[in-house]
Amino acid sequence: MRASLIQIGVDDDESIDSRRERAASLVREQAGADLVVLPELWTTGAFAYESFAAEAEPLEGPTYEVMAKAASDAGVWLHAGSIPERDPDGPLYNTSLVFSPDGQLAAAYRKIHRFGFDKGEAVLMGAGSSLVTVRLPGTAAGLATCYDLRFPELFRGLVDAGAELLVIPAGWPERRRSHWTLLAQARAVENQAYVLACGTAGTHAGVPQAGHSIVVDPWGEVLGEAGAGEEVLTVELDPGRVSTTREQFPALKDRVLGLDAPRR
Ligand SMILES: O=C(O)CCC(=O)C(=O)O
Numbered sequence: 001m002r003a004s005l006i007q008i009g010v011d012d013d014e015s016i017d018s019r020r021e022r023a024a025s026l027v028r029e030q031a032g033a034d035l036v037v038l039p040e041l042w043t044t045g046a047f048a049y050e051s052f053a054a055e056a057e058p059l060e061g062p063t064y065e066v067m068a069k070a071a072s073d074a075g076v077w078l079h080a081g082s083i084p085e086r087d088p089d090g091p092l093y094n095t096s097l098v099f100s101p102d103g104q105l106a107a108a109y110r111k112i113h114r115f116g117f118d119k120g121e122a123v124l125m126g127a128g129s130s131l132v133t134v135r136l137p138g139t140a141a142g143l144a145t146c147y148d149l150r151f152p153e154l155f156r157g158l159v160d161a162g163a164e165l166l167v168i169p170a171g172w173p174e175r176r177r178s179h180w181t182l183l184a185q186a187r188a189v190e191n192q193a194y195v196l197a198c199g200t201a202g203t204h205a206g207v208p209q210a211g212h213s214i215v216v217d218p219w220g221e222v223l224g225e226a227g228a229g230e231e232v233l234t235v236e237l238d239p240g241r242v243s244t245t246r247e248q249f250p251a252l253k254d255r256v257l258g259l260d261a262p263r264r
Helices: 016-026 050-054 062-075 144-152 152-159 173-193 240-248
Strands: 002-007 035-037 077-085 094-098 107-112 133-136 139-143 166-168 196-198 214-216 222-227 231-236
Touching: 002 016, 002 196, 016 062, 035 166, 035 196, 062 077, 062 094, 077 166, 094 139, 107 133, 139 152, 144 166, 144 173, 152 166, 152 173, 166 173, 173 196, 173 214, 214 231, 222 231
Parallel strands: 002 035, 035 077, 139 166, 166 196
Antiparallel strands: 002 231, 077 094, 094 107, 133 139, 196 214, 214 222
16 A cells, blocks of 8 residues: 655745645645545644634535545545635534545544644634544544644544554644654554654744654554655555554553542
8 A cells, every 4th residue: 555645835925726736736646646645734724823714614615626636636545634624503623534536525524632722723613523534445544633643542542443544634843843753653553553644844824844744654663754845755554564463462452441540
C-alpha cells in the first residue's frame, strides 16, 4: 500500500482559491498511490481564528467539490484534510473529509478535542462527539485531527473499532515539534498501528508550522519523515504488519479494564 502525505504550505499570501487548486493538482500528481492525505484546515490555515466564520463552508461546499473530483481524477482514496464546516443548524466544526477513488464521500469526522483552552478553536468551534473509522481495501483507518493526538483514549477507541491505520491531519506549531514526533510514535507503539500524521508547512497567522509529517509503523519505527517545507512524503505500508505485530507481541490483549478507584 502506497501512501502520500501532502505537506502543503499555508503561508498567508496565497488565496484560498489558489491553494485549493494547487492542492487538487498535487493530489492528481499522486495517481498510483493508494491513499493520499492532506493536513488540517489547509485552505484557511489552522490559526486564522478570526476568519473561521467568514471562511467556513458547508460540508458539500467548494473544497468538497474540488477534492471529490481530485480523488476520482487520481483514482485514489483521499483524506482531504479538514475544513471549517458551517453546519446550517449548529456551530462551526473542524471537519475532515475522506473520499473514495470514485469521488464519493466515504467519511466525515468532526474534531473532538478543540485546541486553544479558553480561546481560539476551543470557543469558536463546536466539538465532534463520534469516533469515525473508514474501511479501506484490506484495512481500516481511524480518524483524528491535530490536538486529538494528545488524547490516547481516543485512539484506543478507534483501535477497538478496528482501526489499523491512524490518520491525523494537523497544523502543528514548530515550537512544539518535539511533542508531535514523540506523540506520533507513542500512538503507534501503544496501539500497534500505523500512524500517518500530515502537517502543514510555512507560517500561518504568524505561527511557524512544524511540517515534519511522519509515518510510523506498528513497532514504532519511523518509515518516513518530511522536512520543514512544502513536500510530498511517500511511503510503502504493509497493512498485514498490524496483525503480525499484534500476534507476535500481544500487549493489547493484556489490557486491564475497570480497575477499582484508589482507597482513601
Ligand atoms: O497540541 C498542540 O500542541 C497543537 C494543537 C493544534 O495546533 C491544533 O489542534 O490546531
